[in-house]
Structure formats: structure tokens, C-alpha cells
Amino acid sequence: MTLIADHVDEQPKESPWRERVRALRNMPPVLKILWDSGPGVVSAGLILRVIVATLPFALAKVAQYIIQDIADKVARHQDLPANFWYLVGTEVGLNVLLGLLTRAVDYSDSLLANRYTQYVSVRVMEQAARLDLTTYENPIFYDRLERARVQATDRLAMIQQLGRLFQQVITTLAFSAALAVASPWLVLLLALGVLPSFLGETHYAFLGYAKNFRQTTAKRQMDYLRTVAGSREGAKEVKLFGLNKFFTDRFQALAHAIYVEDTALASSKLIVGGLLGIIGTLGYYGAYVYVIYRTLNGRYDIGEFTFLTTSIQQASSNLQQVFSTASGIADQALFLTDLLAFFEMEPTVKSKPNGLPAPEVIHQGFEFRNVSFSYAGSDRKILSNFNLKLSPGERIALIGENGQGKTTVVKLITRLYDPTEGQILLDGIDLREYDLADLHRQIGVIFQDFMRFEMTAKENIAVGRVEKNYEDGEIEIAAHKSLADTVVAKLGGGYDQMLGRRFEGGVELSGGEWQKIALARAYLRDAQLLILDEPTAALDAKSELEVFERFAELTQGKMALLISHRFSTVRMADRIVVLSGGKLVEQGNHKSLMEEGGLYASMFEMQAASYR
Numbered sequence: 001m002t003l004i005a006d007h008v009d010e011q012p013k014e015s016p017w018r019e020r021v022r023a024l025r026n027m028p029p030v031l032k033i034l035w036d037s038g039p040g041v042v043s044a045g046l047i048l049r050v051i052v053a054t055l056p057f058a059l060a061k062v063a064q065y066i067i068q069d070i071a072d073k074v075a076r077h078q079d080l081p082a083n084f085w086y087l088v089g090t091e092v093g094l095n096v097l098l099g100l101l102t103r104a105v106d107y108s109d110s111l112l113a114n115r116y117t118q119y120v121s122v123r124v125m126e127q128a129a130r131l132d133l134t135t136y137e138n139p140i141f142y143d144r145l146e147r148a149r150v151q152a153t154d155r156l157a158m159i160q161q162l163g164r165l166f167q168q169v170i171t172t173l174a175f176s177a178a179l180a181v182a183s184p185w186l187v188l189l190l191a192l193g194v195l196p197s198f199l200g201e202t203h204y205a206f207l208g209y210a211k212n213f214r215q216t217t218a219k220r221q222m223d224y225l226r227t228v229a230g231s232r233e234g235a236k237e238v239k240l241f242g243l244n245k246f247f248t249d250r251f252q253a254l255a256h257a258i259y260v261e262d263t264a265l266a267s268s269k270l271i272v273g274g275l276l277g278i279i280g281t282l283g284y285y286g287a288y289v290y291v292i293y294r295t296l297n298g299r300y301d302i303g304e305f306t307f308l309t310t311s312i313q314q315a316s317s318n319l320q321q322v323f324s325t326a327s328g329i330a331d332q333a334l335f336l337t338d339l340l341a342f343f344e345m346e347p348t349v350k351s352k353p354n355g356l357p358a359p360e361v362i363h364q365g366f367e368f369r370n371v372s373f374s375y376a377g378s379d380r381k382i383l384s385n386f387n388l389k390l391s392p393g394e395r396i397a398l399i400g401e402n403g404q405g406k407t408t409v410v411k412l413i414t415r416l417y418d419p420t421e422g423q424i425l426l427d428g429i430d431l432r433e434y435d436l437a438d439l440h441r442q443i444g445v446i447f448q449d450f451m452r453f454e455m456t457a458k459e460n461i462a463v464g465r466v467e468k469n470y471e472d473g474e475i476e477i478a479a480h481k482s483l484a485d486t487v488v489a490k491l492g493g494g495y496d497q498m499l500g501r502r503f504e505g506g507v508e509l510s511g512g513e514w515q516k517i518a519l520a521r522a523y524l525r526d527a528q529l530l531i532l533d534e535p536t537a538a539l540d541a542k543s544e545l546e547v548f549e550r551f552a553e554l555t556q557g558k559m560a561l562l563i564s565h566r567f568s569t570v571r572m573a574d575r576i577v578v579l580s581g582g583k584l585v586e587q588g589n590h591k592s593l594m595e596e597g598g599l600y601a602s603m604f605e606m607q608a609a610s611y612r
């Protein structure tokens, strides 16, 4: 394994500005996602923010009158106007309101963040399920999925930033308008002071994004190392092979490379950001001195002076915030490129629009016609001009040495992949013409690497047919067929027993016990084609015999495809098909194949000899 893998998604190119502007194109779809995740909350948040944004201006205006009244009274001994105490009361009231509404804004932000996370997480799960297996085998997809997953929860800051930006723009506009009325120079000075900081901020935002992008693969490897070193599955081998240091060293090497890169960027940002900040401060004080100068020359009275200095302070800090929030959003928007790209990915194996319904009763069966197949990214033909017919009522055993393509045949007949060349037909019609979900409903399959769901025993079986409600007793019947009932009988919680160790109260099963549970799923499905890919590998000899006697009984009249390395099992099939070098090399029943004296006979003899 290289430390930093070579598979990296197209890197953002070194044209930061173009990249950044392009990232802003993400904003409309992102705003749409935000809106879709909670229209009511978004609207309420916007209304609240408009009020909160204009309150500082109102406060400054009221303060101007109060101070002017006080100055008139103290310096010129004039009487306080009749509304003076009302003004003071208004100032207090507005401040109280500002405090309350600010909290309300926080509240609506947290509601929206909650909804957004849920909404995006669900969409990520839905999209991940829609994409096909080929996509999953691609490391680029994995990196993208990883980034999309993180973005589902990690971009919450952006929601607040968007709201804040909206608010800051309104506040800035209000105070800038007041300053522009007093003198346009004030606004210009402030803007010139803040602009360099903005450019600096966005520049670093881009560099940060490019850095994170580069680091995705390394971080994924770190994550893997952390998981392996600390997992229950890995614990035995890690201990016995003394792998701990091996994993830790590798983890540290990756972590160090990331640390060095992070520190370099942070240091440079510190220095450049600091220098640009000084320019901002100079712009601010330029405007301030200008107002002092004009006040000393009698252009402004003391109330106006106070109002203008407050306005300078507010406009400057809000403008600065507008720029830094906007650049923060641009930064987040860059990250969302991955999320949106992930949402836009299309599966290659798709259900045809208005696809045919799968036959309620299959008449001719399945046929592989000159099928060749290579996995994406490889030229090696796993199947080459492969032909096979599976007729209704027939039970076929597919055998062959490791890696000859038996599981691949299963993946093709279930349309997890499409053939590279040739066709697979169901009742004479290409599988691609059928509605995919409907086709899947006709097939019950248990793979070698079946899933052990860390849920209850009942749920582990029920997932075999989630599209229909099952009636009372159906689960138990399926469990009985697969011998899972003997496993469940030993569980303290019966069918409601939590399986696996992940959740509290969970019970771990042995490989064979898990297999019996998984097998029940296939029986529950009540499909026309039943496929068992080495379904009994983990079963002891007695259980295997029992499972197969039942299987033979239960698949009577149905199509069944069986993959097994055990000849005792294979013999029960109506027809045995031998796969070698991507082709069908022999077929027949046990007796005829033995007489033929070919590959089957030699494999059988080899296994039989080892038992003698």
C-alpha cells in the first residue's frame, strides 16, 4: 500500500479564482436543498433576521438624539425636550428586543440545521442505494461518498453563515447609506480598507479546500487503519501477528504528513491575514479621523458625531464580516461541489423507464447467450462467450475452481452488473427490458458474503421481503425451512433477540448460525428463482445435509441455482455445470459427468480421496 494512494479525483486546478467563481454556481442548488429541508423555518429565520439587522441602526439613531439632548442641556443649559425619557425608554426597549430576537434567530438556525442534516443524510443514503456495484468498486467514488457523507453533517456552519450574511448585508447597507449621505468618501475609505482582507480570506479558503481534497485519500486510509486496529474483527489477528505497531506507525506517518501540510497553510494564513488586517484598520481610522476633523470644523454637532462614529464602526465591522462570511460561504460551497456531484452521479445499471413487468409465471426460463464480462477497469474476461439455459423447475449446480466466475454469473443474472457483450434473456426478452425492482422481486439470493444485520433475529429474516407485509407465522415458517428455528430456539429473546455485538443486549452467532438465519430470508421471499451461493460453507456436515434435503424438497418445481464446493451437495442438482476459464466446459448429472472422466470427475476424485 502506498502512503498516499494514486487514485485521486480530478484535483481542483491551480486557478483559484475561476474555481471559486465556479463554486458559487453551487449556491442555487444548495439554497434549494436548504429551502426543501424546511420552507417554514427558512422563512421565519429570514423575517427575524431582517428585524435584527435593522435594529442596530434604530438604536444608533435614538442614541444620537439622546446624546444631542444631553449635550444641549450640559453645554448650552437648554431644557430637556418633553420626549427625552421616552427616547431613553425606547433605547432600552429596542435593546431588550434585540437580545430576544437574536436568541430566536439562534433557535431557528438550530431547527434548520437539524432538518438540513436529516434531509441531506436521507438523500445521501437514497443516492448511495441507487448507484450500482460498479460505482462502489471505484476508489474515486469512495472518496466522493466519504466527502459527501461528511458534508451531510459538516456543512451546518454554512447555514448559519448564510443567514448571517443576509443580516450583515442589511445592517451594512443601512449604515453605509447613512454614511454616504454624510460623505461618500467615508464609504469609499471603509471599502478600500476591507477589500484586501476579503481577497486574502477567499484565497486561503480555496487553498484549504484544495488541501482537504488532496488529503481525502490519506484520511480514508487513516480511518481504515484506525478501524482495523480497533475492531472486534481485527482484534484476534492484530494481537497474534503483533500488528499493533505496524498499524500505528503507518497511521502516524499519514497523520504527520497531514499535520505538516496543515501547519504550513495555517502559518502562512496567520502572517498574510495579519498584514491585510492592518490595512483594514487604517481604512477604519482614516474615516474616523475625517469625521473628527469635520466635527472640529463645526460641520457636525455632537449628536451627529456620535451617530457617524457608531455608523463607521458598525459599517466597517459589518462590511468586514460580510466579506469574511461570504468567503466562508464560498469555502463551504466548494466543499459542496462533492455533495452535489455525488447527487448527480447516475448508475450504469438502470431500470428502463416503463420497463416490462417481470413474468408472474416464468415459462422459458433464463438464458445466457454468448455472454462475456469484464469488471470495470480491467480487460480480463471473467466470462467469455458463456452460454447457459436455466429452465423452469430446473435445479442447477454451478461448480468450478476458485475465481472461475461462479459468483459473477449470479451477479449478472440478478443484474447487479450488465454483460459487457452478449445478452441474458428471461422468457426470450433481454433482462435490461424489465423493470429492475420487479425483476429482483422474482429472485431470492443469498450470497457467500451475505449481510449480518445487527438487528433482531426477526428483522434479519424479514428483510428478505420488505416490500410486502408478512403475515403471522410466515417468518417462523421461513425459519423452519432454513433450520434458523433451531438457532432462534436457543436465543434468550427468541425472534426479538438482538443479534451482533454492536448494540446493547446483542448476541453473537457462529458463522453457521448466521448462515441459517440468512437462508431464511431467501425462503421468505418466495421467489421464482432461488440462488444460493455457497450457502452452507459454514455449516457442519449434519446441518448441511439437512439444509439440502430441505432445499431439494422446497425448490421442487422452482428454478434454483446453487454454487458449492461440496460434491455431496452438488449431487442433488438436476444438472451440474462446470465453469472453467470463463466458459462452460462440462454439464450433465453426476453419473454422466463421472463417466465422461473430465474436470468434474477429477475434482470429485480429489475431494473424495481427501476423505478416505
Ligand SMILES: Nc1ncnc2c1ncn2[C@@H]1O[C@H](COP(=O)(O)OP(=O)(O)OP(=O)(O)O)[C@@H](O)[C@H]1O
Pocket: 137, 375, 376, 378, 382, 400, 401, 402, 403, 404, 405, 406, 407, 408, 409
Ligand atoms: N468486483 C470485482 N472487480 C474486479 N474483479 C473481480 C470482482 N469480483 C470478482 N472479480 C474477479 O473475477 C474473478 C471471478 O470471481 P468470482 O467471485 O465470480 O469467482 P468464483 O468462481 O465465485 O470464486 P470462488 O469459488 O472463490 O467463490 C476472480 O478472479 C475475481 O478476482
